[in-house]
Amino acid sequence: MTVGNRCSVLVLALCLTSPTTAASQRSPTEHDALGPFLDSLMVDAGIPGISFALFDDRGILFEHVGGVKSQGTGEAIGPQTVFEAASISKPVFAYIVLSLVHDGDLGLDQPLGSIVPEVPDVAYDSRSEALTPRVLLTHQGGLPNWRTRLNFDAQRYSELFGPQDTLRFEADPNTEYRYSGEGYLLLQRVVQERTGIELTELAKERVFDPLGMTRTSFLFDSRMRLDYAYGHDREGNPDKWEIRLPLASSTLHTTAPDLAAFGVHLASQIQAGGTFSTLAEPAVALDEAGPPDRSWGLGLGIVTDGSRRYVYHGGNNVIFIADFMYGLEENLGYALLTNSANGQRIIGAVESRIFGKSVRR
16 A cells, blocks of 8 residues: 555544534633633733634634734734744654554654665764664654754755754663754654655645644745744844744644644544554653653653643744643643743743643643
8 A cells, every 4th residue: 555545544534533613512601711811911921922722632612812923013913823833843743753653654663774775964873773763752862952053044954054063962862861853853854755755745644634724834835924923032023033944843833723623633532542642651751750750752741740641742933932732631732822932931821720730841
């Protein structure tokens, strides 16, 4: 069976569980007070604009946007306005990798050297032989977050870093947790070489189209440019950085309702024990200081606090701050996007409002 044919089977399965606006049986007025609450947080924290959505395993429960796209123009944010989701790119990419594993196109514990003829950037080091998709998705590849600042004008992945900026291991693979955007980019390049399909198309056919995520892309492309938010520094100065290559680590552009649609599907998989529920299973402990117990899974952080478990991922592209969290026992989650470096200031309050507590991550 070809990749395309197997993918069509997976897409059908995704469509059968994709969210609908009528999915939830909860009262439509139950969450109305969230709007003024979020707007108040936004103003107090000096955040120009936000996009927010609340979801469970049946559908999106509540949506809210507030503020402006740019302090410079004062144009209001709308439901179609896209933000940078930054590192929330990672769980979406992890889902894509698991879909390829599900289809038999690669193995989760398969050495990268057996997937492609040469492992990009680190083939010179024999430790690269220990790298697998699982090791990289769980941030155990021993690689740095980034070796240096990215070249935003790069047209090819070989141009993202200077010729002297060699990617080097900081630890032996599969020995410790070490958060790494480089690890995700490395796996992305391996996946693209193996499938012959760029990340933008893989994401579109395996996630975005099946889940109706029409305002989401790993590239700041012409569709995203139709309606987008600028980021802002702490003083409120607007800017928009552009990277010309799609990066599995950090270039996701989306809206909160689109990201919540992904959350609905993920929640339904978790609650039903489906194929992709493994995203919520702990793989590596982060510390020994619990409770709560903090760990990392295949693309998501995990907090186990007594009988309650939460999966999450934050996003920080400096002038865009984002947050995604789902409580398994509450069967409740949210997607929060802000266009400000001040976005971190409101995450704890949102968390406490939704879950009745602040979750230590």
